[in-house]
Each structure stands twice: as C-alpha cells, then as structure tokens.
Amino acid sequence: MFWRLTSLSTSSPVESILDKENFSLEELLDEEEIIQECKALNSRLVNFLRDRAQVEELLRYIVEEPPKDAESKRAFKFPFIACEIFTCEIDVILKTLVEESELMDMLFSFLEPDRPHSALLAGYFSKVIICLMIRKTVPLMHYVQAHQNVLRQLVDLIGITSIMEVLVRLVGADDHVYPNFMDVMQWLSESDMLEMIVDKLSPSNLPEVHANAAETLCAIARNAPSALATKLSSPSFVARIFDHALEDSHSKSGLVHSLSVCISLLDPKRLLAYSPLFHSFRNQHMYECPVPVDPVTVGAMLPKLGDLLKLLNVSSDDKVLPTTYGELRPPLGKHRLKIVEFISVLLKTGNVTAEKELINSGTIKRVIDLFFEYPCNNFLHHHVENIIMSCLESKKDDIVDHLLRECNLMGKILQTEKNPIILADSNQPTSPAVGKRAPRVCNLGHTTRISNKILQMGNSQSCIRTYLLENTEWNEWQATTLHERNLVENVYRWSCGRPTALQDRTRDSDEDDLHDRDYDVSALANNLNQAFRYKSYGNIDTVEDPRSLGQDDEDVYFDDESAEVVISSLRLGDDQGRLVSYGSRPICRHIYICLNT
Known part of the structure; x- marks a missing residue:
C-alpha cells in the first residue's frame, strides 16, 4: 500500500510532539492538525487528553476569561481548540468529565452570577453542554437534578443566545436526545423553571431577554404534548403571560414577545407556515393546525381582548x-x-x-x-x-x-x-x-x-x-x-411561453420551448427593421455601419422571406448544439449580416 511505504509516508506533527519526553498541552493545542488527529482517534493523543489533569486544563480555557494582557492564542485559539476537542465526542474524554464531580462543578461554574460571561466563551460552553446532552445524557441530567441552582442560573442568563440554546435543548426541543424523555419532562414541570422563564417576559427586562425567553417558551409549546407544554397552556400561566404583556403599555417588546408565546399556544406548529411547501398550497387552504387547542386555554385569553383592542386605537399616538x-x-x-x-x-x-x-x-x-x-x-x-x-x-x-x-x-x-x-x-x-x-x-x-x-x-x-x-x-x-x-x-x-395549464408542463427546461415556438414572422421582421434602422445594433464589432457604405434607410429592409431565413438558421444552429441566446453577440451579428445581403 502506497501510504505504508516508509520512504514516502510523512509523520504527523502531532506524533512528533508526542515523541518528545517533555511536552505541554499548549504545544498540542497550537498544532494545526490536532483536531484531525482527534477525529482519527489517534490512540496516543486520546490517552494523553483523557487524563484528568488535561481535561481540567481544557475546561479552564472554556470557562475562565483570559487575562487582559494574554496573547491571542490564549484568548482565541486555545479556547476554540479545547471546545472542538470536547465536541469530537470521544467517549473516554467525555467519560472523564462526567464521572468527576469536581470537573462538572468547574464546567458549570461558568454560570455563576459574579463572573463575566462573554459571548465567545458562552458559545463554547453551550457546545460542550449540548454535546454532553447527546452523548452523556443520563449522568448530565443526574448532575442537573442534584444541583437545582443550575436551572436558575441558566434562566438568569437567558439573554445570552448561546445559553438560551441550552435551555431550548433542555426543555425537549430535540426529544430524541433523551432516552428517558418523559421522566425528564415530568421533573422539569415539577420544578419552578417554567415560572422563572415566564417572569423573564416582565417589562423590566431587556428586549433580548424577552426575545430569548419567548423563543424558549415557544419551543415548549411546539413540543406538545408534554408535561411542560400542558403546564404552560394552563389558565394560570396564560393569565401570567398576559399580565406581563399588559403590565406596562410603554414596553412594546414585552407585549410583542408575550403574544408570540400565546400564538404558539394556539398554533404549536406555526413555524411550518413559513416553509415553501406551505406557500405552494396556501390558496388551496391545505394547511391546518395539526394539534387541537384546548378550549380552556382559549378561554383564559378572551378576558384580555378588551385591553388589546385599546392598543389598536391610533388616535392617541402622536408619533410621525x-x-x-x-x-x-x-x-x-x-x-x-x-x-x-x-x-x-x-x-x-x-x-x-x-x-x-x-x-x-x-x-x-x-x-x-x-x-x-x-x-x-x-x-x-x-x-x-x-x-x-x-x-x-x-x-x-x-x-x-x-x-x-x-x-x-x-x-x-x-x-x-x-x-x-x-x-x-x-x-x-x-x-x-x-x-x-x-x-x-x-x-x-x-x-x-x-x-x-x-x-x-x-x-x-x-x-x-x-x-x-x-x-x-x-x-x-x-x-x-x-x-x-x-x-x-x-x-x-399569458402567451409568453407559459403553459396553458399546469399539467401541460412536461418539459425539463425552458430551452426546449424554442423548437416548438410559433413566431410571428411579420411582427419580428418589422421590429428588426425598426431596430436596425435606428442603429440599435450599430455598435457590433467587425461590422461596418451601413450608412458608411452609402446606404440609405430604405436599403435596410427586412422582409418576411428574410425573416424566415433568419429564424430557420437560428433553429438549425440550436439543433446543431450552438448556444442560442437572444442577447448574445453572435446572433446579433448573424441577423445584421442577413439584413445587408
């Protein structure tokens, strides 16, 4: 085999580093091929990275902000590579992480309120947590259930989109990642997580918090039927959502996103309406809400219609x-x-x-x-x-x-x-x-x-x-x-090449229509005659202006017989495989020559 020949094969730079007696984790992280070697399951590399000390050091890059005077590698490259190593989903590395409670504490320490939460590290933290949800679901959920404060910390940081993505996965947007999905949903519904998320719709919060909280609640509604979705659609929670929506008439963001949640409760699969397939059937009214709405949920919304109707009055608004x-x-x-x-x-x-x-x-x-x-x-x-x-x-x-x-x-x-x-x-x-x-x-x-x-x-x-x-x-x-x-x-x-009925459309492309097109030769001849009379194509290369040859306007005449010759030659040229384009220069030159012969 070619790549087994000693004289022709090249050793990986990662192997060169591993061959050293003393090397550091930073040397490996600085090597460009480390991710490729991880995905190839390089045994020497994996055995080194699975060590507890190395996993702990990788976690530090993800959860700890770099010093202000740190080099760009420490601030950007090493956290990125550390995240990619975890998301390579190497089982022994993930096993070292989830089986050590101190390492899990270090990972979730990123959520502590007294620490900075940059968007960059939040993205890396989110990717690692979602990877654990998929590959190490049971030990991760056991840890979260044993540390109830994790839910509150996640909700407190819901304004960060990456953290919101963790919550969306946690509440079951992808229910196939949970082997015990129903048990997890039941536990989440019995916790106070839903109340905390709904309260984030309060007008006192920022618009980005409203948007991410609404997205999480909509994900719960779309996952119906589930224990969380049933709890969210209860009259008490519907009233709670509307109370936040109408709490402050000046907070438009809270109102808009609260109503988005109510719309999802009425139509959990509403996002399907934005697919191209739906638009193709819109006039046939083939789209229907696949999940019946509980009349109790609708009844809880009706008392608030009067307050919403007042907001539709524009007479008191002086904006221009x-x-x-x-x-x-x-x-x-x-x-x-x-x-x-x-x-x-x-x-x-x-x-x-x-x-x-x-x-x-x-x-x-x-x-x-x-x-x-x-x-x-x-x-x-x-x-x-x-x-x-x-x-x-x-x-x-x-x-x-x-x-x-x-x-x-x-x-x-x-x-x-x-x-x-x-x-x-x-x-x-x-x-x-x-x-x-x-x-x-x-x-x-x-x-x-x-x-x-x-x-x-x-x-x-x-x-x-x-x-x-x-x-x-x-x-x-x-x-x-x-x-x-x-x-x-x-x-x-329309007589522009469109078929008279939808079922008549059997051709593969519009180019096939060219052969069967019925041309109005008289109209074409008149149009070409007028075009060349006013020198519409007088700038074609290598063709002299007819006026320079002493010709007058009447000499440039294009009769029906000449038009037939031109159209036939175009069809013949297309049959022979030439590129036929009405805007192409060769055809214009061809027509111009025919006009002057």
Whole structure:
C-alpha cells in the first residue's frame, strides 16, 4: 500500500510532539492538525487528553476569561481548540468529565452570577453542554437534578443566545436526545423553571431577554404534548403571560414577545407556515393546525381582548414616520401588527366563544378599518386577509353577517376601487407626500383575493348569496372590473411561453420551448427593421455601419422571406448544439449580416 511505504509516508506533527519526553498541552493545542488527529482517534493523543489533569486544563480555557494582557492564542485559539476537542465526542474524554464531580462543578461554574460571561466563551460552553446532552445524557441530567441552582442560573442568563440554546435543548426541543424523555419532562414541570422563564417576559427586562425567553417558551409549546407544554397552556400561566404583556403599555417588546408565546399556544406548529411547501398550497387552504387547542386555554385569553383592542386605537399616538410615499401619523408599529396576528390565529382555532367575543368587542371591525387606514402595510394586509378568510369559512352565520353588514367589508372594497389612491385626509393615519402625485394603494391584490373568496363562498352559503343579490353595485363591479382583472391576472393564459395549464408542463427546461415556438414572422421582421434602422445594433464589432457604405434607410429592409431565413438558421444552429441566446453577440451579428445581403 502506497501510504505504508516508509520512504514516502510523512509523520504527523502531532506524533512528533508526542515523541518528545517533555511536552505541554499548549504545544498540542497550537498544532494545526490536532483536531484531525482527534477525529482519527489517534490512540496516543486520546490517552494523553483523557487524563484528568488535561481535561481540567481544557475546561479552564472554556470557562475562565483570559487575562487582559494574554496573547491571542490564549484568548482565541486555545479556547476554540479545547471546545472542538470536547465536541469530537470521544467517549473516554467525555467519560472523564462526567464521572468527576469536581470537573462538572468547574464546567458549570461558568454560570455563576459574579463572573463575566462573554459571548465567545458562552458559545463554547453551550457546545460542550449540548454535546454532553447527546452523548452523556443520563449522568448530565443526574448532575442537573442534584444541583437545582443550575436551572436558575441558566434562566438568569437567558439573554445570552448561546445559553438560551441550552435551555431550548433542555426543555425537549430535540426529544430524541433523551432516552428517558418523559421522566425528564415530568421533573422539569415539577420544578419552578417554567415560572422563572415566564417572569423573564416582565417589562423590566431587556428586549433580548424577552426575545430569548419567548423563543424558549415557544419551543415548549411546539413540543406538545408534554408535561411542560400542558403546564404552560394552563389558565394560570396564560393569565401570567398576559399580565406581563399588559403590565406596562410603554414596553412594546414585552407585549410583542408575550403574544408570540400565546400564538404558539394556539398554533404549536406555526413555524411550518413559513416553509415553501406551505406557500405552494396556501390558496388551496391545505394547511391546518395539526394539534387541537384546548378550549380552556382559549378561554383564559378572551378576558384580555378588551385591553388589546385599546392598543389598536391610533388616535392617541402622536408619533410621525416619514416614508417615500408620504407620512404615517402614527406608524402601525410592531406591537399592533402582533396583536392583529394574534387575532388571526385565535380565529383560526374555530372556537365559538372566541368568535362571539371578537364580534361583541368590535375587534374584527377595528382590524378591517386598519386594513384600509394603512394601505401600504402588506404585513398587516396578510393577517387581515386571513381574518376575513376565517370569517367567511366559518359555519356560523352571525360572524359572516357581522363581517358583511356591520363591518361593511364590500362597501369599503368598492370605495377603494373607485379611488385607488392615498387621499390627503387629516383623519387618516396615512397621508401622501406634499407636492407629489398621490400614489396608488398597495392592498388591491389582497382585496381582489378577498372579493373572489366572497364570490366563491356565495355559491355554497346562502347568507352570503343573499347579501350578494341585494348589492347591485357589487354585482356590476364584479361582472366588469373584477372579471376583467381575473382574466388579465390569470398567468396560464399569458402567451409568453407559459403553459396553458399546469399539467401541460412536461418539459425539463425552458430551452426546449424554442423548437416548438410559433413566431410571428411579420411582427419580428418589422421590429428588426425598426431596430436596425435606428442603429440599435450599430455598435457590433467587425461590422461596418451601413450608412458608411452609402446606404440609405430604405436599403435596410427586412422582409418576411428574410425573416424566415433568419429564424430557420437560428433553429438549425440550436439543433446543431450552438448556444442560442437572444442577447448574445453572435446572433446579433448573424441577423445584421442577413439584413445587408
């Protein structure tokens, strides 16, 4: 074998260091190939690193901040290499760590509150802990259960994203890492960890703490059913979350992230909605919440709807946001957008009590008003459209009647269609720029889909059909404007190479369409004639300008017969394997020569 030949093989630099009588751990850490040798399970190297003294020294690089005057190797390279050695998942090294309580104490000493917690070392600490969760789950969980203060220290540092990742793994985001997953979840639910995380949503904490606490709670909700998820969805915890959300009206961060947790409780698998597969089926409404929502959880949220509705009132907000199209007085804000999203998900649950409360409180009417008051906020339009779709698809006639009559949805759509521009109205939060032409509203695409949905549901629901028959203005508009718009926006009718139906698409690429394309030769000839008459291609290399040869405009004439020759030659060239590109220079030169022969 080639690599066994003594004269041709080269020894590893790591082996050279190990051959010395006296060498230090720093010499090994400074060698570039140490990680490669660890992954190759170099027996001499592994036997050296598994020693307790070496494991302790590796831990010091991870949990202790380097001195201020330390060299860059001590501050950056050695901690990185030490972390990588642990995450190589060498069993004997990890076994030395978890079987020595003093070493485990040293590892978790990083969480002590009186120590600095740099983001760099926090990342290394997180990687080592997650590695132990995967490879040494039982001894690690035994240590955590024996040291209850570890949970509190982790939650206190939840504002550090790397520590938050440890908590997310701990609460079971990857349940396959636990061989005794149910026992661990039961123990965590009996501890006070969940209360501590929920209290991190308090307005007194920083926004990054709110964000990471909400992410951890959402991970618990997505892991339903589990003991922790059941505890989180209980009425007492739902009320606790809303108390933090509404504790301080000036803390928008706490409100936004608290509502994110409530949305996850209503729709635990909501992150699936952001996958490409979901968007491909959005119009077919094939996405449904796979986990039924406990009516008790929904009932605990309904008493807070009145307080959320007050926050949707923009009249008392004096903020001004200049935009490219005008001004927003005030801007909608992320917190109001999150409230609308929460209402959308709440309606999606189909809870009858929630629908009645949303009707009686006027919440649905208010969000529809926001849809037209902020005609350029497409995030808002998306959520309001989902609210309207949920109302139209509801089996209850009262919510449909509320939508069409009391909210006057169709009347507002018709009013927007008559004047599809942003009007200068002091009573509206959106105003156009002074001295410029008023821009068009940006929600016409959403209103078109809503209108089509109303017509579709009118065929199956008698209450909608009755209201449509009463509204003559709507019938005239949908028979003319809406019908023509649907024809124009039907992409399968476009004659630009797109197939007339989705099932007709059998070719592997668009290049195959070139052979079967039906060219309008007369139009092509006229376009080419005009293009070369005005010297559109007069800068082609190695081809002289026809005017320099004494030719006048009438000499550059491209008839139908010449066009046929050009198109045939292009097809022939493509059949012979040449690169055919309408913007390529060889084809332009070819056409130009044909025009002048």
